[in-house]
Amino acid sequence: MKNIPVVTVSGRSLAETYETALIYLYGKGTRFQTQYDKPGDPLSIDCTMNMTIMEPETDPMIHMAFPGGIDDLKEYVLELKGYKNHWVKNMNDEKDTRWEYTYHGRLKNYGVWKDLVDGESTEVGPFKVDQIEFVINKLSEQPFTRQAQMITWMPNLDLTCYDPPCLQSLWYRILEDEKGVYWLNSNIRFRSNDAWGASFMNMFGFIQFSKEVIAKGVAEKTGKTVKLGRMNWHADSYHIYGKDIKAAKERLFERVNDMAFEERTMPFNDPFIREMYDNAEPGVIEKIKDYDEKHKR
Numbered sequence: 001m002k003n004i005p006v007v008t009v010s011g012r013s014l015a016e017t018y019e020t021a022l023i024y025l026y027g028k029g030t031r032f033q034t035q036y037d038k039p040g041d042p043l044s045i046d047c048t049m050n051m052t053i054m055e056p057e058t059d060p061m062i063h064m065a066f067p068g069g070i071d072d073l074k075e076y077v078l079e080l081k082g083y084k085n086h087w088v089k090n091m092n093d094e095k096d097t098r099w100e101y102t103y104h105g106r107l108k109n110y111g112v113w114k115d116l117v118d119g120e121s122t123e124v125g126p127f128k129v130d131q132i133e134f135v136i137n138k139l140s141e142q143p144f145t146r147q148a149q150m151i152t153w154m155p156n157l158d159l160t161c162y163d164p165p166c167l168q169s170l171w172y173r174i175l176e177d178e179k180g181v182y183w184l185n186s187n188i189r190f191r192s193n194d195a196w197g198a199s200f201m202n203m204f205g206f207i208q209f210s211k212e213v214i215a216k217g218v219a220e221k222t223g224k225t226v227k228l229g230r231m232n233w234h235a236d237s238y239h240i241y242g243k244d245i246k247a248a249k250e251r252l253f254e255r256v257n258d259m260a261f262e263e264r265t266m267p268f269n270d271p272f273i274r275e276m277y278d279n280a281e282p283g284v285i286e287k288i289k290d291y292d293e294k295h296k297r
Contacts, residue, residue: 001030004030004046004047004048005028005029005030005047005048006047006048006050007021007024007025007028007029007047007048007049007050007238008049008050008051009021009024009049009050009051009052010051010052010053010054011051011052011053011054012053012054012055012058013053013055013056013058013059013060013061014053014056014060014061014062014063014200014203014204014207015059015060015061015062015063015264015265015266016060016261016265017051017052017053018051018063018066018199018200018203019063019065019252019256019261019264019265020051021049021051021195021199021238022065022195022196022240022248022252022253023253023256024047024049025045025046025047025049025195025238025239025240026045026240026248026253028047029045029046029047029238029239029240030045030046030047031043031044031045031046032044032045032046032237032239034239034241036241037241037242038243041241041242041243042242042243042245043242044239044240044241044242045239045240045242045245046237046238046239047238047239048234048235048236048237048238049193049195049233049234049235049238050232050233050234050235051232051233052230052231052232052233053203053207053230053231053233054230055230056207056210056228056230056231057207057211057227057228059267059268059269059270060261060262060265060266060267060268061204061207061266061267061268061269062204062265062266062267062268062273063200063264063265063266064263064264064265064266065200065248065251065252065264066200066201067196067197067247068200068201070273070276070277070280071276071280071283071284072201073201073204073205073277074277074278074280074281074284075280075284075287076201076202076204076205077204077205077208077209077212078281078284078285079102079103079104079205080103080104080205080206080208080209081104081209081212081213082102082104082105082108083284083285083288084099084102084104084288085102085104085105085108085109086292087099087102087291087295088100088101088102088105088113088114089114090114090115090116090121091113091114091115091157092115092116093115093116098295100157100161100162100163100164101113101152101157101165103152103165103167106151106152106154106165107131107132107150107152107170108130108131108132109128109129109130110128110129110130110131110150110151110152110154111125111126111127111128111129111154112124112125112127112128113125113154113157131150131151132150132213132214132217135148135149135150135170135172135214136214136217136218136221137221139172139173139174139184139214139218140217140218140221140222143173143174143175143176143182143218144173144174145173146173148171148172148173149169149170149171149172150169150170151168151169152165152167152168152169153165153168153191164191165191166190166191166192166193166194166198166202167188167189167190167191167202168189168190168191169187169188169189170186170187170188170189170206171186171187171188171189172184172185172186172210172214173185174218174226175229180224180225181224181225181226181227182215182218182219182222182224182225182226182227183226183227183228183229184210184214184215184218184226184227184228184229185229185230185231185232186206186210186228186229186230186231186232187232187234188206188231188232188233188234189234189235189236190202190233190234190235190236190238191235191236191237192235192236192237192239193235193237193238193239194239194240194241195235195238195239195240196240196241196244196247196248197241197244199235199238203231203233206231207228207231210228210231211228215227215228252264
């Protein structure tokens with residue numbers, strides 16, 4: 001094979017679209033070696049994936065096959081809202097093993113990073129741009145703008161770091177319906193997306209980010225009702241690592257024909273699930289504080 005397969009799928013809900021994307025990846029993807037493989041690991045399954053979730057807030061949203069729990073979803077949403085931005089390392093300190101970036105940090109404070117200056121942790125960089133604020137303002141002033149975009153990639157850091165950002169860009173545009181309701185459409189592009197280990201949480205997280213940060217911000221500035229329109233998700237490399245193929249077969253691919261779709265998914269808007277999700281926040285905040293205590297610098 002000389003060409004990486006390009007796969008296109010769509011679905012009504014997050015859970016439906018996620019499952020369809022995984023099945024198509026498994027059936028149509030090609031085999032690839034990765035720089036993260038350990039000796040003896042099988043080759044990964046890989047493709048370029050373009051998926052569209054037509055109604056991001058519609059149930060069933062949660063797929064039972066994703067490797068995590070309701071509290072993990074809450075933790076990731078809080079991370080995307082900036083709760084872990086202080087976990088970022090000083091870039092020239094070899095002893096600092098914290099993260100090289102957070103998505104929220106790149107979106108909120110693009111152009112700067114932390115480094116040691118005269119032994120002190122200092123914010124450095126040529127400029128600092130709050131892309132989130134700019135996008136909300138642009139959409140509020142001109143909903144049909146094609147310029148409401150945020151990026152994460154900083155070539156001066158990311159071309160040489162071990163774990164550069166997978167998320168590359170977020171693009172938003174608004175359609176207004178006949179009742180005057182704003183529908184926030186989004187295109188989200190990932191350079192690399194771990195289909196089994198991370199993509200569900202990524203998609204769930206950015207649905208909530210778009211709703212709770214971008215849509216809410218536009219609603220507050222315009223007085224309009226803002227709902228989520230379709231979310232297009234593009235991954236240059238959408239893959240299942242070789243080490244995860246066995247678990248993916250056991251937890252999803254071998255069950256599809258014998259288990260009803262309703263048994264493979266959960267409604268996020270069910271009162272019991274929402275209560276679990278909302279009540280997870282104090283525990284996540286405590287977990288972050290515990291990490292902070294153990295990684296004081």
